[in-house]
Amino acid sequence: MTDLQQPQVPGVATEVHSMYDTILILDFGSQYSHLITRRVREAGVYCELLPCTQKIDDLHFKPTGVILSGSPYSVYDKDAPRVDPKVFELGVPVLGICYGLQEIAWNHGGRVDPHDKREYGHAIVQIDRHESHPTANLLFEGIGAETKVWMSHGDQLSVMPEGFRVIGHTATAPYAAIAHEEKLMFGIQFHPEVTHSEQGVKILSNFVLGVCKCRSNWSMDSFVEKEIERIRAIVGTDAEVVGAVSGGVDSTVAAKIMHSAIGDRFHAILVDNGVMRLNECETVKEQLSNKLGINLKVVDASEEFLGRLKGVTDPERKRKIIGNTFIEVFEREAAALDKENEAKGRGKIEYLLQGTLYPDVIESISFKGPSATIKTHHNVGGLLEDMRLKLIEPLRELFKDEVRALGKVLDIDEELVWRHPFPGPGLAIRVLGEVTKAQVDICRQADHIYLSEIRAAGLYRKISQAYAALLPIRSVGVMGDQRTYEQVIALRAVETTDFMTADWFPMPVEVLKRMSQRIINEVRGVNRVVYDVSSKPPSTIEWE
Numbered sequence: 001m002t003d004l005q006q007p008q009v010p011g012v013a014t015e016v017h018s019m020y021d022t023i024l025i026l027d028f029g030s031q032y033s034h035l036i037t038r039r040v041r042e043a044g045v046y047c048e049l050l051p052c053t054q055k056i057d058d059l060h061f062k063p064t065g066v067i068l069s070g071s072p073y074s075v076y077d078k079d080a081p082r083v084d085p086k087v088f089e090l091g092v093p094v095l096g097i098c099y100g101l102q103e104i105a106w107n108h109g110g111r112v113d114p115h116d117k118r119e120y121g122h123a124i125v126q127i128d129r130h131e132s133h134p135t136a137n138l139l140f141e142g143i144g145a146e147t148k149v150w151m152s153h154g155d156q157l158s159v160m161p162e163g164f165r166v167i168g169h170t171a172t173a174p175y176a177a178i179a180h181e182e183k184l185m186f187g188i189q190f191h192p193e194v195t196h197s198e199q200g201v202k203i204l205s206n207f208v209l210g211v212c213k214c215r216s217n218w219s220m221d222s223f224v225e226k227e228i229e230r231i232r233a234i235v236g237t238d239a240e241v242v243g244a245v246s247g248g249v250d251s252t253v254a255a256k257i258m259h260s261a262i263g264d265r266f267h268a269i270l271v272d273n274g275v276m277r278l279n280e281c282e283t284v285k286e287q288l289s290n291k292l293g294i295n296l297k298v299v300d301a302s303e304e305f306l307g308r309l310k311g312v313t314d315p316e317r318k319r320k321i322i323g324n325t326f327i328e329v330f331e332r333e334a335a336a337l338d339k340e341n342e343a344k345g346r347g348k349i350e351y352l353l354q355g356t357l358y359p360d361v362i363e364s365i366s367f368k369g370p371s372a373t374i375k376t377h378h379n380v381g382g383l384l385e386d387m388r389l390k391l392i393e394p395l396r397e398l399f400k401d402e403v404r405a406l407g408k409v410l411d412i413d414e415e416l417v418w419r420h421p422f423p424g425p426g427l428a429i430r431v432l433g434e435v436t437k438a439q440v441d442i443c444r445q446a447d448h449i450y451l452s453e454i455r456a457a458g459l460y461r462k463i464s465q466a467y468a469a470l471l472p473i474r475s476v477g478v479m480g481d482q483r484t485y486e487q488v489i490a491l492r493a494v495e496t497t498d499f500m501t502a503d504w505f506p507m508p509v510e511v512l513k514r515m516s517q518r519i520i521n522e523v524r525g526v527n528r529v530v531y532d533v534s535s536k537p538p539s540t541i542e543w544e
């Protein structure tokens, strides 16, 4: 998934960079780098985050401006990440944030030293304006004499780099913001991307719109039209496309775009893996066919999946088995479709549609290399390395909230757009221990009651993800004067924006009471319900 190139068609604008001005954000490992990306997009400007080790000569587009992120490193560390100095020869504006400022200074004859006090938290920047140098004022255009910002640094600029002037200072940092008017280079010691910096969004938009003069045309409306055109250009007039579609918002939005582009040359496939939620396959088929006009084939492979999961209790093995079986089923279906098409004199299936999102791409490009594997997230296409089909990933530049906005533009039902994510391995990683049909049924029923009660209480949209898990233990209870010795259901609900970190949701007690009562009364085999009050980290969202 590290390859950022999409299929190319000579003479046709199939490349995102030919349609939008692009801000290049170079990531030096700050925790906030992806937030810079979000903010620039919010200003209506397309941008891409690449590792700071990116060589400018290898870049396949010319950025309209460059932003250098913060970093946990110090510029004087022996192993400090270094920017390719050619960035400064591109002749486009550059903005350095925190480490980025220090890196600009370091490269232009300035000095950076550790400060006796680390500065972490709020600070006030006094803005220094220069009447006879209007360009230097551009970054803080429209902002008053001072502004509240958020700082997180231990080093600071001690000697100004050549040709730069101070455009902002704080009580402890005399060079908190600097500018070079001819080179259009700016540096700020604080973090405009975090919400604690009150004018942060304005400062970033001043840079991308005022300094870089980017066109502000990145909107989901314009994206749909351009994407449909791009797909048509890539696929041409004969080729056909398959796509694994789960009913989740990502694959649904991707499928809708593909369908709009090529109609019935797109074949959507939903695999019933035996670990879907109650009535899920029917509901998804209904929604996609009736409401979106997408022809979805449901392939029942439940026996195959459950058969292979027999006796398996290890979470990673479950994930691998499911991932591999998905591929086998999918390849089989694609081959069958190819045969059918051949008989009908239709084109060959040449492409595979995937709902990959930008966070997946960002995660796979970290300059520090891949992080430890906590869980193997299954992804149908992600594992199809030796497949002859070429990938089409319409959402690979988008964040989840952009995908949801796109869903609205495409007139997809609110209910679908705001659907909680559901993992590919489904209930298999929510039935802890061995996955049998009987166990899946218990989990499925409890999950259905739980989600219905969440909806009835009007809480579905407040919660980012909720589900019931079946624990592989028994506990003693009493029912109708009889001793029971049955299983435990754990209810999980979290609030999160990026699913990388999450807080447990404070479920109202009254609602919990109803849920627990209903599950114990209605689901055979369960005599106890517990509510999960763990955050991520140190826990994860799924139990396995």
Ligand SMILES: Nc1ncnc2c1ncn2[C@@H]1O[C@H](COP(=O)(O)OP(=O)(O)OP(=O)(O)O)[C@@H](O)[C@H]1O
Pocket (backbone or CB within 6 Å): 243, 244, 245, 246, 247, 248, 249, 250, 251, 252, 269, 270, 271, 272, 273, 354, 355, 356, 378, 379, 380, 381, 419, 420, 421, 422, 423, 424
């Ligand atoms: N049962 C399934 N049948 C077919 N494809 C599936 C199935 N489950 C998952 N997939 C494929 O795996 C991809 C990754 O799943 P993932 O859950 O991350 O995305 P999603 O289901 O589209 O959206 P969401 O994250 O909101 O659930 C999906 O986009 C889809 O292509």
Ligand SMILES: O=c1[nH]c(=O)c2[nH+]cn([C@@H]3O[C@H](COP(=O)(O)O)[C@@H](O)[C@H]3O)c2[nH]1
Pocket (backbone or CB within 6 Å): 319, 375, 376, 377, 378, 379, 421, 422, 423, 424, 425, 465, 499, 536, 539, 540, 541, 542, 543, 544
């Ligand atoms: O498509 C998927 N395939 C998987 O294998 C998988 N594992 C976890 N998830 C989803 O990812 C998010 C984070 O989950 P964790 O905190 O448990 O890692 C949550 O939204 C999880 O539901 C998966 N999605």
Ligand SMILES: NC(=O)CC[C@H](N)C(=O)O
Pocket (backbone or CB within 6 Å): 030, 069, 070, 071, 072, 073, 074, 075, 097, 098, 099, 100, 152, 153, 154, 155, 156
């Ligand atoms: N947030 C940052 O970019 C910090 C940069 C550098 N590590 C410092 O402490 O000053």
Ligand SMILES: [Mg+2]
Pocket (backbone or CB within 6 Å): 246, 248, 421, 422, 423, 424
């Ligand atoms: Mg899903």
